[in-house]
Amino acid sequence: MNLARLDLNLVVALRALLEERNVTRAGQRVGLSQPAMSAALSRLRRHFDDELLARVGGHYELTALGQVLLDRTSTAYDVLERLFSSQAEFDPARESREFKLVASDYAVSVFGAELARVVHEEAPGVRLRFAQTPPVVVDDTATLLSAVDGLLMPHGVINDFPATDLYEDRWVFVVADDHPTVTGRLTRQDLAELPWVTYQRTYDAPAVRQLGMLGVEPRVEVSVDSFQMLPLLVAGTRRIAMIQRRLARLLTPIAPVRVVEPPYEAVPLREALWWHPVHTHDAAHIWLRETAARVGARLSPVR
Numbered sequence: 001m002n003l004a005r006l007d008l009n010l011v012v013a014l015r016a017l018l019e020e021r022n023v024t025r026a027g028q029r030v031g032l033s034q035p036a037m038s039a040a041l042s043r044l045r046r047h048f049d050d051e052l053l054a055r056v057g058g059h060y061e062l063t064a065l066g067q068v069l070l071d072r073t074s075t076a077y078d079v080l081e082r083l084f085s086s087q088a089e090f091d092p093a094r095e096s097r098e099f100k101l102v103a104s105d106y107a108v109s110v111f112g113a114e115l116a117r118v119v120h121e122e123a124p125g126v127r128l129r130f131a132q133t134p135p136v137v138v139d140d141t142a143t144l145l146s147a148v149d150g151l152l153m154p155h156g157v158i159n160d161f162p163a164t165d166l167y168e169d170r171w172v173f174v175v176a177d178d179h180p181t182v183t184g185r186l187t188r189q190d191l192a193e194l195p196w197v198t199y200q201r202t203y204d205a206p207a208v209r210q211l212g213m214l215g216v217e218p219r220v221e222v223s224v225d226s227f228q229m230l231p232l233l234v235a236g237t238r239r240i241a242m243i244q245r246r247l248a249r250l251l252t253p254i255a256p257v258r259v260v261e262p263p264y265e266a267v268p269l270r271e272a273l274w275w276h277p278v279h280t281h282d283a284a285h286i287w288l289r290e291t292a293a294r295v296g297a298r299l300s301p302v303r
Contacts, residue, residue: 103151135225199226244269273293
């Protein structure tokens with residue numbers, strides 16, 4: 001396909017048409033007249049050799065290809081918007097823009113809150129938007145990173161993308177204060193026999209893969225997409241959960257659980273900010289990455 005022959009304005013029209021499923025409303029959304037939007041739809045239909053919008057009764061519905069293009073068009077639009085908003089210079093004290101970061105609730109709690117405080121002080125016109133890490137992050141990392149400004153994720157889960165290190169943490173376990181059998185230290189037998197609470201896709205974490213190498217297969221009883229929920233789902237039960245030490249330090253005062261050390265030398269956790277290579281030389285992103293690294297370096301050592 002010769003991209004030089006494509007009109008990129010059609011991306012804007014395509015997104016509006018697929019989301020609104022109405023020519024008039026789509027035109028109003030992007031500032032085009034009804035005839036101009038109809039002409040854009042005709043050009044798109046010729047390009048894709050598909051109706052895209054099919055009339056059913058008194059309304060339009062997406063064709064099968066239109067449904068496929070719905071998500072792809074949104075991603076392409078975001079990429080184009082970020083591409084053409086790239087800057088050669090960035091003055092944080094004067095600029096007004098938003099950075100979107102994908103992160104777990106753990107990363108937002110122990111790092112994002114401090115990053116937001118520093119950004120507020122140094123760049124009052126800059127906004128941060130944190131989005132929850134999707135379970136499919138390892139399946140299509142490129143697509144995810146192309147539509148956001150960065151991803152907060154430990155080393156060992158994804159690779160082949162640029163990253164800057166932020167801070168270190170370590171893994172510990174939490175058990176109920178009144179756990180009936182774990183009264184002191186955990187044993188490897190406890191890890192194999194007790195029920196677990198885990199964070200979504202446990203097998204992606206290097207620490208859990210390490211357990212497999214030790215011959216321990218966690219007996220997962222509950223899985224949740226929030227690290228902060230782990231202590232609450234452990235309290236008052238026989239369950240155990242693996243959690244980051246920094247987060248445990250924040251949560252143990254509000255949940256009747258206690259921290260116990262792993263019965264083996266757990267791999268350390270090195271949190272990093274990952275980004276798509278398209279952002280590497282953008283002045284605004286350079287400032288964001290440098291600020292994030294500075295904030296991470298100032299976090300107190302984990303004990």
